[in-house]
Amino acid sequence: MIELIKEMFSYHFMVRAVVVGALVSLCAALLGVSLVLKRYSMIGDGLSHVGFGALAIAAAVNIAPLYLAVPVVIAAAFLLLRINQNSKIKGDAAIALISSSALAIGVVTVSLTTGMNTDVSNYMFGSILSLSHADAVLSIVLSAVVLLMFVLLYPRIFAVTFDETFARATGTKAQLINSVIAVLTAVTVVIGMRMMGALLISSLIIFPALTAMRVCRSFKGVVICSAVISVVCFVIGMAASYAFELPSGAAIVIVNIIAFAAFSFAALLKKRA
Amino acid sequence: MAQIICRDLSFAYDGETVLSDINFSLDAGSYLCIVGENGSGKSTLMRGLLGLKTPSTGTITFNDLKPTEIGYLPQQTQIQRDFPASVREVVLSGRLNSMHGRLFYNAADKAAAAENMERLGIDDIADRCYLELSGGQQQRVLLARAMCATKKLLLLDEPVTGLDPVAANEMYNLIKLVNLCDNTSVIMISHDIHAAVRYATHILHLGHSQLFFGTTAQYRESDLARRFVGGERA
DSSP: OHHHHHHHHTSHHHHHHHHHHHHHHHHHHHHHHHHHHTTOTTHHHHHHHHHHHHHHHHHHHTOOHHHHHHHHHHHHHHHHHHHHHSTTSOHHHHHHHHHHHHHHHHHHHHHHTTOSOHHHHHHHHOOGGGOOHHHHHHHHHHHHHHHHHHHHTHHHHHHHHHOHHHHHHTTOOHHHHHHHHHHHHHHHHHHHHHHHOTTTHHHHHHHHHHHHHHHOOSHHHHHHHHHHHHHHHHHHHHHHHHHHTOOHHHHHHHHHHHHHHHHHHHHHHHHHO | OOSEEEEEEEEEETTEEEEEEEEEEEOTTOEEEEEOSTTSSHHHHHHHHHTSSOOSEEEEEESSOOGGGEEEEOOGGGSOTTOOOBHHHHHHGGGGGGSTTOOSOOHHHHHHHHHHHHHTTOGGGTTSBGGGSOHHHHHHHHHHHHHHHOSSEEEEESTTTTOOHHHHHHHHHHHHHHHHHSOOEEEEEOSOHHHHHHHOSEEEEESSBEEEEEEHHHHHHSHHHHHHHTSSOO
């Protein structure tokens, strides 16, 4: 095992992928706790499809993918949030609507221009090799911003997640905090989907939070536990992907499934005891 | 001068007026119960007082009371049932409105939370999960959070719904105690008319408009009270 990890880290691109991936996993896990509890679990999925559409268009017109995808996905996050507050279209329907539309636009763009090639497959299912040096630097900076914002706003994020009405009634700017959460989620989804793939990135947001909630009984406990689970699962998934030549995104999700099952089992045993 | 003055208030949803002609004023330290049938506009008025709903006409004036100095206890249904949070975390979140741009809780915030938990007898369950508590304990936690948010005005939306009679009585006594000891004004929506006339100093009876406002003694003598209480004298 140690030999394997040593060998893995002897490749420069692997080091880069693991650093970026660990940071993204951390961001996704922290935001995920709030999103899952606010019933926004599917927002990651919706945004990743929008991200795919944006990346496809960026590739077609030859702009650096992240520079187009980040603003477009942030705009989509705001849109989803606004529609969610409008009671006429319910949140889940709105997400399904936007995500399938974006996916369709992306697919059409791809087939009109480059055709279905490995690039497209990388966006769909993720690839550690698709990460350029410039992408890596940008990803690290963005993840650092997301982490910092989360830590600084922690008490407010708790208040808005637990009881938004109370938070608003006592003067917390709940709308602003919700918008910040949406922007941070959008950024995390875009930088994460290069590695995880558009189809799998939402699992990075949902799984660690749900796994942590099996055993932890306080918000802080869930947040910390979820962060640790996410990073550990990512590293194990990466190692498995390297050792067995599996797509990295899928391998990481499988490890997360195993962790979820293990924690659920532990919670069951604890209840019996 | 009165602490709260409502003048010619009315509220509408989608252009349709649901509550109109609200005129009352309350002094600091009063205990007002808002009563009335379902859909009579009680919750709408409370949302208005909280600043969550803008009145379509009229004004609400607060004297010596900032909008951020109001404590609120929402209806139980608004709280998520599967939320992992400890009692301490929930109570502490009531201090957010007094942070004024500060990012983290300081020692004074933690002391205030600890004091309110002790006063309501929940300091021994501070590290328990909010979800695992009984209904009565959960309501005390939310009351402690509301008390962390204010010394001046508590707004309570049906605080005893779903509680057994013993827990409901305890809750009423705690609220009265806070009202008397701290001179905190209380405005409570209640379905329990008997408790309302027992504890409150003032009654506001709504039915899409203001049917009655006055002291509890005046209310007891009114025809409205006789009808609403169902023949027996409250």
